[in-house]
Amino acid sequence: MAENQEIMEEKRIKLRKSDLMKSFAIWELTSEMCLSYERLMSLGFCHAMLPILKRLYPDKDDLADAMTRHMAFFNTENQFGALIPGMIASVEEERANGTDYSDEVINGLKIGLMGPLAGVGDTITQGLVKTILLAICVEMGLKGNVWGSIIFFVLYTAYILGVGYTMFFSGYKLGKNAFSKISDTSIIRKLTDCMGVLGMTVAGCMIANYVSIQTVATFTSGDTVIEIQALLDEIMPGILSVGTVFILYALIRKNVSVIKIMGVLVVIGILGAFVGIF
Amino acid sequence: MAENQEIMEEKRIKLRKSDLMKSFAIWELTSEMCLSYERLMSLGFCHAMLPILKRLYPDKDDLADAMTRHMAFFNTENQFGALIPGMIASVEEERANGTDYSDEVINGLKIGLMGPLAGVGDTITQGLVKTILLAICVEMGLKGNVWGSIIFFVLYTAYILGVGYTMFFSGYKLGKNAFSKISDTSIIRKLTDCMGVLGMTVAGCMIANYVSIQTVATFTSGDTVIEIQALLDEIMPGILSVGTVFILYALIRKNVSVIKIMGVLVVIGILGAFVGIF
């Protein structure tokens, strides 16, 4: 960071159009390749940011920081959600040039946008556009007309690239407008806090949306059957999910190795299935 | 306003009992005559305030301001809601005598009270009193006894005038007690903000209550039928209503003529019905 600020005094690091294009291409090609239950698109997002980050952070430590930052849980609909990598590109640009955006601002932005854009995007892309295009083209295909397939492929691809491209570069421009003007450190501190508020609010909701740990355990004796999950729901719906997240969070904070935790989870999952908990 | 303050130094403008009686009479006679979809009782409210405003604002500009202020969207139940014109009369009286109540205080009051009083009033007046009186009198009428009609007319009118009168003058007295004691400008500023908070909260709810723009558009091809409204509701319930309000608000802020907007809305409505959107 220190080095960056010196650099800035000499010259600003600017993203080139080609960096953005590369980033967009990676986004469209690979962002859902390594979708995992654990973090969904996290790796895809990080990958798509590489052309940006490589340009902005010549220093290896800064680069490592930035890459790690973008390995966090992420999920959105890829076309409308392309706004997010675009916008983050511009925030990283400002950051590389010395504005002191904390991780909270960046994470808050990602978290605050990913949910709504997934909702909007899934509804429009999969619910509307896909269905309409299919409705037309399937009709043709059923009659044996192969143009149905071709038209669908062409139009759908055009839609995806068109919307994705527009959103990605709008995101960049929007971010540019909003973030490049902020230099007052007190405003940045304010922004950091507000993004923290947004991020934490949505995080409370993400647990209910992405984690759904449920037990199928029952206790039976004679005619009496007790469903443990029903009792737990009475205490607090989603208590297992939120409890697990906080236990894991505590472990991570105590620097327990994440790989170890994952191993334990796998063991718990399989053992749990074996003894009839899951 | 400037003039008013000078006047105040000489003598306070006071509302006479006859002004209030006139206002109440107009309220009871005409407040629902020009009920419109666009602003419901707005014109009726403004009309009922005239005897008050004419007395309080000898200066024509002040009068015009005040009249315009009371042309805003308004709706309540007229008997219980009579509290509102009564209370506003006292606030205007303070304002005319120099206390610096902003439009936000006055609008906040109106908006904050009109909803609850409509709920209470409709339930009691139409749900309870009307039904009870009718239940008794209809019985008589069905047997051919014209006293049923007469008794209903007399009692219901008595109820309406009684409740209306009581509420109107209680409103005035209440307002008098609450608002005439406030002179500290810092408290007024505080009040202004709080009324803004109240008004905006309720405004967010008013859209869902008074505007219900829905599209009946569907997309059909073969057996596939997509209801656009269902998709929109998934994104956000009432999105068309809130979207329309904000678009219109933006236009109004850009000083687009309201008459023009109304014309466009009429055209959109009819065209929309024609092409099957509404």
Place this chain on the structure above:
Amino acid sequence: MAENQEIMEEKRIKLRKSDLMKSFAIWELTSEMCLSYERLMSLGFCHAMLPILKRLYPDKDDLADAMTRHMAFFNTENQFGALIPGMIASVEEERANGTDYSDEVINGLKIGLMGPLAGVGDTITQGLVKTILLAICVEMGLKGNVWGSIIFFVLYTAYILGVGYTMFFSGYKLGKNAFSKISDTSIIRKLTDCMGVLGMTVAGCMIANYVSIQTVATFTSGDTVIEIQALLDEIMPGILSVGTVFILYALIRKNVSVIKIMGVLVVIGILGAFVGIF
């Protein structure tokens, strides 16, 4: 209080283990003996606090204050909820030694904890443990094996005493850790306010949970039946309960004797039943 502070300068009053044990014993033996509709476990709680309070407040006025403080409405599940008397014991200890904890802190603690612990406790104690133990033992009993009864008695009693004891003393230790470190008066003021916030939030919910005043009054004429309760629910669910509470609160604040109020309530209840309101 004044005296206490002097005493403190000389020596701190400390609770003995035997005081806590006595308190716990009273809690387990008598806390639900005088359960009343009006205040549920209030008297039981006060009784259980006596060994604590007698030790801490040698001064009679202080003792009377403290006892009165713990006569307020209280209800929880006794095993998990044993945390509360334990924790309150430690807060009272600090208070007796000069830290200026207001009634708001103590009431806020009690109110904020009693609801969640009742929910958790009822679910686990009655929903889970009781049902499981019964399921096993009833089976035996049905076959005529009296060991079913004996085992149930032993295990259930062990559970109750075990959980109760653990929670009571954990509460004391927890409170000790949390409250004995606070000496800064500005933090105490802050804490007081926060407990007020918590207490008032939960109080708003307690009305809906503990008071359910409903009228069965209907108005009938011919075929028309109006259920008054349905109309009231439309205005505001629970309006009778919240209304009654506030009327009584106003009376109490005006120093109307509580015994008198109770008498009037009894009369209203019976008369109301007589005329068909309840």
Place this chain on the structure above:
Amino acid sequence: MLQAVLVALCTWVCASGIEFTCWSIQLCSPIIFGPIVGAIMGNMELGLQIGCATQLVYMGNIMVGGVGSVDYPMAGCVATALAVATGAAPEMGVTIAVSFGLFGMLAESGKMTLCSIFVHRADKCAARADTKGITFYNVVCPQIINFFFYFIPAFLAVRFGAEYLTDLLDALPEVILTGLEAVGMLLPALGIAMLMKAIFNLKFLPYFIIGYVLSSYLELGMIAVSLVGVAFALMYWFSYREPENSEEV
């Protein structure tokens, strides 16, 4: 002929919207106008009975935000007149009333659409402090609409029979009716938008959002949201501090 004029007059009065002669806008009740129209048509008692029977059907009707489920001037006056004229039994009269009540809702919603025009005219009067103008637009103008929407149809119906009305309705293409409905659906957005202009304050946008979420997602009504609004306003009041130097934002 005279009967037709008198019944049409009754219908007009009944639709006038005077609060205390009836209940509230367009709700003048059949129990009152039934016997009057009956008397005009020569059989007060039958009119009374039809009126009361009609009333019974709409016993639970509540008018909220200008929207009810029946239009009384048509259901009460015109239908009663026609029923008395044909000497129908009260039950028959009710059937006629129900269909006229529905027809009348068209007149009602047409009126509430058109009244916007007067409201906008009145805006201009307000801007130049023309109090006479306000009175004119609030009192006189709506009655002109009522003349066309209530007096004329009522007169035609009573004079030439109900089929005149039905023909009139059939002559209007479906799309025009839907279009009018659509306009009636769009207009409130304008009213609220104008209100927003009066009260909007970026600083308070969060409260607007919360009000919106409470009402549209959690389906809380006006009373509940107003309660929450009061709570927020009080919080604001108690946590208020004088702005430090100058007004922020």
Place this chain on the structure above:
Amino acid sequence: MLQAVLVALCTWVCASGIEFTCWSIQLCSPIIFGPIVGAIMGNMELGLQIGCATQLVYMGNIMVGGVGSVDYPMAGCVATALAVATGAAPEMGVTIAVSFGLFGMLAESGKMTLCSIFVHRADKCAARADTKGITFYNVVCPQIINFFFYFIPAFLAVRFGAEYLTDLLDALPEVILTGLEAVGMLLPALGIAMLMKAIFNLKFLPYFIIGYVLSSYLELGMIAVSLVGVAFALMYWFSYREPENSEEV
């Protein structure tokens, strides 16, 4: 006679409300008292079986805020005694238990109403730091009520047969029962009102309103509202600033 006294004693103990001998107030379970009463009546095994069968019926019964769906002292002790006395099959015993369980809820709610009196007496003891008084009202007095509401009816039932109880019940006019219920419904309002006196603070009224809206409109339970309350309290904590000059409001 002795049997009747002993069974009545059991019923009384069972209703005493000692936490750890049974479960919690009035929940002394039939599985425990079934065999004891059975032994008194001369057939422990039958008593055990009836007790367990009764228990089975109420397996899911949960007592929340003092309100359950059965009264165990009556359902467990008295009903078992009667069933054993008549040598009924366990199934028959259950039927008797169910009706006695309902009857007992009357005793229970009567008790919870009357206990208010002791609580108010105890208030006065508290005010004069009379710790003995507290003990007296909390422990001794309720047992006197229990004597009348449990011992006596149990004794009568076992001695003279169930019809005595039914007669007793029939002798009470319906309106008195409803009246007592109504009083039981009104009393908690007093308890909460007194609590309000202890904690009410105008400054925190907004939180009260929000708690109320959450629970009565959105039907959130105590746990959820407490969570929200904690959230508000924390917000308050983190945004707290020392009052500028003096206490506001």
Place this chain on the structure above:
Amino acid sequence: MLQAVLVALCTWVCASGIEFTCWSIQLCSPIIFGPIVGAIMGNMELGLQIGCATQLVYMGNIMVGGVGSVDYPMAGCVATALAVATGAAPEMGVTIAVSFGLFGMLAESGKMTLCSIFVHRADKCAARADTKGITFYNVVCPQIINFFFYFIPAFLAVRFGAEYLTDLLDALPEVILTGLEAVGMLLPALGIAMLMKAIFNLKFLPYFIIGYVLSSYLELGMIAVSLVGVAFALMYWFSYREPENSEEV
């Protein structure tokens, strides 16, 4: 043999997760791969028809958060190939597709479980700024899984008939399948916990609690909670004041 390889290749491509050649991960649609596989098997038109008929069945399928109700590579490619091979009617083809679609969901969830490993490897690459590593784990590795989970089963199915797959499935004990599901249910908790590490701030815990209550008790979705989050953030913004002396808490 060649056919089997080619169809398996198609299945692999279809499962690759390239966004714009198909729709999004594993959603490569039967309408596109139907005719291709058909052509490979020697009857493009039949393939097209089966593909389209399959598509029709899943018309309303929406994939949210990586979870859909069908796996297209299996339902589209493999099922079509088998159906064309046996010369089945399109309707028959759809039946095969449905069962393969379900089978494929197993492959899918297995993949999403295993991919966690690559993500953790990638974490290490990120920590040492190894950009090549990121690419390797994001692009190359998942395709290896796809090879085993899609190419091999597809090849076997087309080469030796569907029963091979069924046997494979039967060979896996039930508990392993449930166990894998359980792991897939536990893993997101780790992802969120790591996110929490990045954003957790005690000061903002209240907002977390409220977000949690809104979503789990009141069942508000992400969009609604984000709206509320924005509202809170704005409130914070407008009420923000510079910390007095030093950072609090």
